[in-house]
Amino acid sequence: MSVNAVAQDPPATSGPMVGHTTDSSAMIWMYAPxxxxxxxxxxxxxxxxxVSRYSFDPISDPAGVLAGVxxxxxxxxxxxxxxxxYRVSVDGKSEAVHSGTFQTAPVAGKASKFRMAVTxxxxxxxxxxxxxxLLNEKPNLHVTLGDTQYSDTTNPTIQWKHHLRYRAVAEFNAVLRSTPNYAMWDDHDYxxxxxxxTAAGKENSLVGWNQVWANPESGTADTPGAFFKFTWGDVEVFMVDGRYHRSPDNAPDDDKKRMLGDSQFNWLVDGLKNSKAKFKVIASGSTLADSKNxxxxxxxxxRHRLFDAIGENKISGVIYMSGDVHRSRVWTHPESDRVGYPLIEVVSSGVANSKTLSYATVDFDTTIDDPSVQxxxxxxxxxxYADKTWKLSELTPKQ
Ligand SMILES: [Fe+2]
Incomplete structure (x- = not known):
């Protein structure tokens, strides 16, 4: 399908989608006239x-020029x-595809056992x-790490049309309405x-992105960006934005080159230091080593500044997750000595854009004496194609 065909003719409705979910709440998203x-x-x-009934509120000032909101x-x-x-009705009419299911999160901070799907x-x-x-594996939540559509523009109207057409794909739609979803962008959807x-119009991309997903937050009061954190049981996930504050790829690889920008970097390190979670996930589109460009x-x-901050602050249980490269694997980074224990990277890329059509499942179990991640x-x-388990004691710096 050509890019132009995707950009024209978006459907009148899209969703529902389950977004940010806690131990007592869930956000549901839907696009309609x-x-x-x-x-x-x-x-x-x-x-x-x-049966309980609730009404939706429209998002005001939608990005882009669209028939719906x-x-x-x-x-x-x-x-x-x-x-x-649940089942959503639009002006009193409800279709079977406007229904879904989800399970709420474990109590925040409490030991738990759950499955995260990563795409x-x-x-x-x-x-x-x-x-x-992926759905057959009954994930408790789905984390998607960028290239959720390929519009390759900061024009929010074109971005929106792509999101709507992509979400009309029945198989993708089934995941969006059947499990809580958290999303971070990468280059093609940013x-x-x-x-x-340096991308012109990135502010428009950010407005549109925050309206098209149902993430808990976006950036901080001082620092714009798509980044946010959320907790599932006693696992904390830091979804970092590797685009909005990034230095160009072709900038000299010296101490002025930034991936996250200083403010987001400090937000991340402070969050990791203060986290009481057993496992702390850093998730981003960009791989640690798999892309040379x-x-x-x-x-x-x-990279060294991040690894050294984890090592110097003796932060245990950090795992990195990424996407982008259209193949998947799990490995430990060769510079793990800076971290103080094996730094695992889960690369999950190409769920529908690769030869492998691969995804990752990550099973956390913090109910056992030595919590595990599989x-x-x-x-x-x-x-x-890979099945590896680590114990938290293995991902803990030696005192
Ligand atoms: Fe991609």
Missing amino acids: KTSQLEISLKEVSKPNK PYTVTLNGLKPLTSYS SCMKIGQPQTSWQL GPNNSDG DGWRIYTFA VRIVHGDGKT
Whole structure:
């Protein structure tokens, strides 16, 4: 399908999508024609006779020029680790595809056992079989690390049209409405290929991005960007924005070259230092080493500064996750001595844009004496190509 075909003719409705979910709440997102009345009926799967109803609010000042607007509702007062089903109606009409399910998060800070699915690089017109394989594994949440569409522009109208057409792919739509989703952009859904902080119009990209996903936050009061953190049980995930403040890839690889920008870097390190979580995930589109022209490999100062901050502050249980390169693997970084223990990188890329059609599952278990993290790399043929487990004691600096 050509880019022009994607940009024209977006559907009138899109979603629903489950966004940020906690132990007591869940955000539901839906796109529909302006001035529609959207309602959601919600029930606990184990108590199908008790139905709660909520109304959506439209997002004001939508980015781009579109026929519709995004609507959101936050469902409050939910119970932890409880499965819910829901159905959305638009102006009193409800279609079967406007329904979904999700399970709430474990109590924040409490020991838990759960599965995170990790993807990146969703491309329309490519084989989409891996989304169903992923859903069959019943992930508790889905984290997607960029290239959620390939519009290669900062024009929010064109970006929006791509998101809407991509989300009309049934297999992708099924994931968005059936599990909580958290998203970080990479180059193709932020701006042009391999783009960085110099991209003209990035402010427009950011407005649109925050309206098209249902992440908990975006940036800080002082620092714009798509970055945010969230907690699932006693795992904390830092979704870092490797585009908005990034120095150009071709800048000299010296101590002036930045990947996150100083303010976001300090936010990340402060967050890691203050985190009480057993495992701390740093997630970004950019790989630590797999790309020779668009990743941390050519940001030596920034990479060492991050690794040294983890090492010097003796922060245990840090795991890095990335996407971008259209193949997947799990490994430990050769500069792990700076961190003080094996720095695991989970590269999950090409769920629908690669020969492998691969994704990763990450199973955390903090209910056991020595908490564990198990990483599997699964390809579109349904076979598991890597299956590795680490104990927290192995990811802890020696005193
Ligand atoms: Fe990609």
